[in-house]
Structure formats: C-alpha cells, structure tokens
Amino acid sequence: MALRGNLRDFSITQLLNLINLAHKSGTLVIEGTSEVAQITFREGKLAYAQIGSEENDLAAILQRSRKITPNQARVIRERTRKMSDKEVGLLLINAGYLTQKDILESVQNYCVDVVRRLFTWVEGSFNFNPDQLTPDGKIPVRIDLENLIIEGSRQLREWEQLQEEIPSLDMALKFTERPGTNIRNLNLSLEEWRVVRYVNPKNTIRQIAHATKMNDLEIRRVVYALLQAGLVELVRPGGVPLGGMVRPFQTTNKQEQVSLLNRLINKIRSI
Amino acid sequence: MQTVKIVVTGPFNAGKTEFIQSVSEIDVVSTERKITSAAEKVKESTTVALDFGRITVDDDLVLYLFGTPGQKRFDFMWEILSEGMLGFVVMVDSTRPETFREARTILETFRAYAPTPYVVAANKQDCKDAWDIEDMRLALRLDPKVKLLSCVAKDKENVKKVLLELLYSILEEMGEGNS
Ligand SMILES: Nc1nc2c(ncn2[C@@H]2O[C@H](COP(=O)(O)OP(=O)(O)O)[C@@H](O)[C@H]2O)c(=O)[nH]1
Ligand SMILES: [Mg+2]
Numbered sequence: 001m002a003l004r005g006n007l008r009d010f011s012i013t014q015l016l017n018l019i020n021l022a023h024k025s026g027t028l029v030i031e032g033t034s035e036v037a038q039i040t041f042r043e044g045k046l047a048y049a050q051i052g053s054e055e056n057d058l059a060a061i062l063q064r065s066r067k068i069t070p071n072q073a074r075v076i077r078e079r080t081r082k083m084s085d086k087e088v089g090l091l092l093i094n095a096g097y098l099t100q101k102d103i104l105e106s107v108q109n110y111c112v113d114v115v116r117r118l119f120t121w122v123e124g125s126f127n128f129n130p131d132q133l134t135p136d137g138k139i140p141v142r143i144d145l146e147n148l149i150i151e152g153s154r155q156l157r158e159w160e161q162l163q164e165e166i167p168s169l170d171m172a173l174k175f176t177e178r179p180g181t182n183i184r185n186l187n188l189s190l191e192e193w194r195v196v197r198y199v200n201p202k203n204t205i206r207q208i209a210h211a212t213k214m215n216d217l218e219i220r221r222v223v224y225a226l227l228q229a230g231l232v233e234l235v236r237p238g239g240v241p242l243g244g245m246v247r248p249f250q251t252t253n254k255q256e257q258v259s260l261l262n263r264l265i266n267k268i269r270s271i
Numbered sequence: 272m273q274t275v276k277i278v279v280t281g282p283f284n285a286g287k288t289e290f291i292q293s294v295s296e297i298d299v300v301s302t303e304r305k306i307t308s309a310a311e312k313v314k315e316s317t318t319v320a321l322d323f324g325r326i327t328v329d330d331d332l333v334l335y336l337f338g339t340p341g342q343k344r345f346d347f348m349w350e351i352l353s354e355g356m357l358g359f360v361v362m363v364d365s366t367r368p369e370t371f372r373e374a375r376t377i378l379e380t381f382r383a384y385a386p387t388p389y390v391v392a393a394n395k396q397d398c399k400d401a402w403d404i405e406d407m408r409l410a411l412r413l414d415p416k417v418k419l420l421s422c423v424a425k426d427k428e429n430v431k432k433v434l435l436e437l438l439y440s441i442l443e444e445m446g447e448g449n450s
Contacts, residue, residue, distance in 0.1 A: 202323070248357045248387070250273050258445060260273065260332060265438050267328040268431050271294060 003028075003128035012118045013152030015126060020044045020145040026130035032121045039115060040134045046143040048134045049114035056110070058085040058103070058139070065106040067098060084137025108141045115148055119155045120217035155217070162220040165227070166234070169206040169216065173199045173223065173232045195222045201235050273332050277437065278352055279322070280339040280377055281362030282370040286394040286424035287338040288322045290362060293430040295324025295336060353384040358437045362424070363411065365393045365401035371410045378411075388440040392422035392433045 003018075007030070015028060023044035030037045035052035050056045059073040059080075068076070080088045092098045134140040188196060191214075198208040209219035226232045249257045279287045322338030337352050353359070359381055363374040374391075381389065393407050402410070408419050418436050423429045 247355050248275060254445065258442065260275070261438055261442050261445075263328050263332055264275070264334055265435060265442075267326065267334075268294070268434050268438070271326070271427070271431065 003126075005126060007122060007124045007126060010126070011152075011156060012115075012121065013149055013156055015128075016115075016145050016149050016152060019128075020149065024128070024130070025133065026128055027132035028126060028128050030118060030121065030124055030126045032118075032124040037114065037118055037121075038132075038135075039118070040132070040140075042133070042140070042142070044145065046111055046115065046145060046148070047140045048138055049111040050135075051114050051117065058088045058107075061106050061110045062098070062103070065109055067102050067106055085139050086137055089139055103139065104141065107139050108143060111141055112143060112148065116151070117215075119152045120159070120215045122159065122216070158221075159217055162217070162224055165224055166205070166220050169209065169219070170204050171234045172201045172204050172236065173208070173226070174201045174235045175199060176230055176233050189222075189225075191218070191222050192225060195219070195226065196231075199226075199232055272330075274335060275332070275357050276335040276337055276355065277434065278337050278339060278356045278359040278381070279362060280349070280359055280381055281392075281394075282364065282373045282377065284367075285362040285364045285370065285374070286422075287362050289424035290360070290392070290394070290422075290430055290433075291322050291324035291336045291338050293424060293427045294326060294434065296327060297325050349380060350384055353381055356385060356387055358388040358390075358441050360433060360437060361389060361391045362394050362422075363391060363407065365395050365407060366398045368402060368410060371407070375411055388437065388444050390418040390420055390433060390437045390440065392420050392424075394422045394424050396421045397423045397425075 003015075012030070018024075019028070019041050021044070025042050025044075026040070028039045028041070030039070037049070037051045039046070040048040054060075057077070059068070059076045062068045062076075063070055063073040076088065076092075080091065083091070089100075089103045092103065093100055191212075194212045195208055195214075198211055203211075205219060205223055209215070212219070214222070223232070227234070249260065251257060251260070279290055281287055322336075324336040324338075326334040326336070328334060337356075339349055339352055361374060361378045361381070364370055378389070378391070391411065391413060393402070393404055395401055396404075404419060404421055408415075411419070413419055418440060420433050420436055421429075422433055
C-alpha cells in the first residue's frame, strides 16, 4: 500500500499510529502550506525529524536546548565546516565540552518538538518513503511513539473545538465594553499579553498571529482564552491594518522619499 | 499604495483626539470606553485603545495619524504604534503644568523607540490660563533646536501648521530642502 494522501483525510496522529503498529521504517514527507517536514522512523520508532527551512545542524539544536550559547554555536560552526553532526558530536564529547547524554537529549527534544509542531498542521499532503532512512551524518534517536500519539489526539480534539469557537482567523478582536475591567488586574500569560497588544478592530486574528509569530493553533488558543475571560469579543475587521508598517517608507530610494514628503506637504497645505 | 504614519502622543486630555479629528477626512476611529477611576474622570469618556485618522494624499499615498492612549496602563501599545512612524507630535496641555513632567517622559520614551523627528505642540493656547511658549520650553526642558509650536487643536489651520513643521523637519533630516 502506497502511503500517500491528504492530511484532511488522514491526520498526523493517525499516521503515527499506523507507523507504530506496523513497525514501519522509512521517511514520512509532509508538505504543509508553507513548509515541508521529513520525519524518519525505524521499526516504528521516531528516528529523526526536520522541518524545511529550519537550521538543524547540531550547533543549532544544541543552542535551542540551551546547552550552548549563540556565540558558541557560531564558533563551533566556523571550526567544523563540512563535518557531519555525528563528527561534531564526537568532537564535542572528546573535547569534554558536552556529554553524550547532553547531545542525545538535545536531538531527542528537537525531534519531538518538530513532531509536536506538526500536530498543528491541518492542511497538506503526505508521502511515506520506505527506502529513505535517517539523513547521512545526522544523529539518530529512538523514541517510542505512544506518548506522542496520545498528545496528538488530545490536540486534535482541542483543535476541532477551537475551530468551532473561532471559525475564521479573518475576524478581528476588540476589547469588550465592560466598565471596570482593568487589564492590569488580570493575570495574563506572556502569550496573552503579546496578543492583547494588538487587539484592535483593525487587526485580523491572522495578522495578529503573523505579528506574534504564532501558528493557527497557538493563536486560537490564546484568543479563546481571552474570549472566555470576557476581555475581548470577535468583530468584523474594519479599516486599516496596523501591522506591516515597520519602516517609515516602503521605498528605499531617497529621491522617491523626498517626493513623497513633498506630496504630503502639498496635500496638507491644501486641506 | 503606500501608507505612512505619524503618531500623536502626549498626556491624557492634552487634545490628541481633537488634533487628529481636525484634519482627518474620516471620523476619528477610537475605542472609547467609560473611565471609572476617579483620577481620570476629567472627561466623560476617554480613549483607551487608539485614535486613528486618515488623510488621502492621492491614489497612491495615504497618511495615517495615530493617537496614543496616554494612560500609563496602555503604554505597552506605544512601542507597537511607534514602529515605522515618519515622526511624532507630542501634545501638551498648556493650561496644566502638572502634566509637563509626564509629557517630558512620554517624549523621551518615544525618542528611545525611534530616532525620528518630532515636534512639541503647546496646545490649548486659546485658553487664558495657558502658559507662555517660552516658559513651557524651560519647564519641559526642551533644547532650543526642538520645535515647540503654539497650537489650538480645534483649529484646523493650527493643526496643519504643526504637521507641516514636522514634515519640514523630516525633510531637513533627510538632508534635502523643500522647494
Ligand atoms: N480650549 C481648547 N480645548 C481643547 C483644545 N484641544 C482639546 N481641547 C479639549 O480638551 C479636552 C481633551 O481633548 P482630547 O482631544 O479628548 O484629549 P486626549 O485625551 O489627548 O485625546 C476636550 O474637551 C477637548 O475639547 C484646544 O486647543 N483648546
Ligand atoms: Mg483621546
């Protein structure tokens, strides 16, 4: 049976379940809306995971798990050019910088994290390639899928519920007209604060997600919590996006900037 | 289509909404909420989210004016608002010297967010208890180079003048004169 299809028909969790039960080996390639992920399995266990554009050399992985600083990561990269992750790992262990346990844990955490992020992908296609194993030079791990499957199905249920509560990300948010609510007195999480900063009928939830770098599931979670707290309500978006104006001028051409300013000046003089 | 923005900031009740309203071609969109705290009950309602006005220059260019919420508890919005602004206007109520200190703090905060040009508008100069401009300059500890402009936010011509002075400063900063 060729294992290929669409995530809408067959969820990531269902795929993991199947791979686990059938003790499959190979690589699951998932093409999401903006990125491609490759998850490698060996005899039904997670062996490696990577997401498209994301830096995933050993230095990056160690930095993510805070075993090394960004500066150390840079130095390691400079000194170990063209070396594989396995070689870099051995070098670090032999030099006494890190233990084998440090390195394995970091890679494990990274792979699990990649799979977790996939749980939030609801659109996309998948293809399982039984001949493709852990990429050359990468440090393979061996992680049971059961826990991930349980986590995934929990998230799936949450996702379905959130989709009902917040049917569209093209809606905007506004503060509810409840006199006496003082946001300062509420215990908001950091994530919630990040979203609250953008609450305005002019920003769609999608724009807020973009500005706060949250994915569909994450933004829906936070918005749901704010709705439950009665702090915000869903409204139709109106007017102008606040975000996107990160630079004063879209153009970098100075002549055009001056011309633009002169147009502004003439307009204001004439009103 | 290009959009540019100017931020209008200043303490509570300084006249920011009035200022934007005077030149905006749309009614100022603001999220007004009733204020419950006694300290802030100078007006019936005040802006807690932000004021927002628009001036369409031509088919290809729109200027947005954003007013900031003055109250301290909303200052988390300032940084977001200041992103990508051409420059900013600090409104000061000339009749309320007790707010000068706060105006100064707001000015410094915005200057730290973005090193863009700014002007200070000494608002409500039509009131008889308004401070003199030069006294305000001292009280606000403004450098002689900083433009401090007399202003009556209800008067469109006044508001135009303030915005023009800011735009001139931006042009100058770019090292180009306006013909
Ligand atoms: N006399 C006078 N009153 C003003 C002027 N500008 C604003 N006001 C009044 O001052 C009050 C506060 O103005 P508002 O724009 O709401 O202040 P904001 O809190 O900074 O937005 C309102 O009652 C305005 O009508 C002005 O130049 N002269
Ligand atoms: Mg106002």
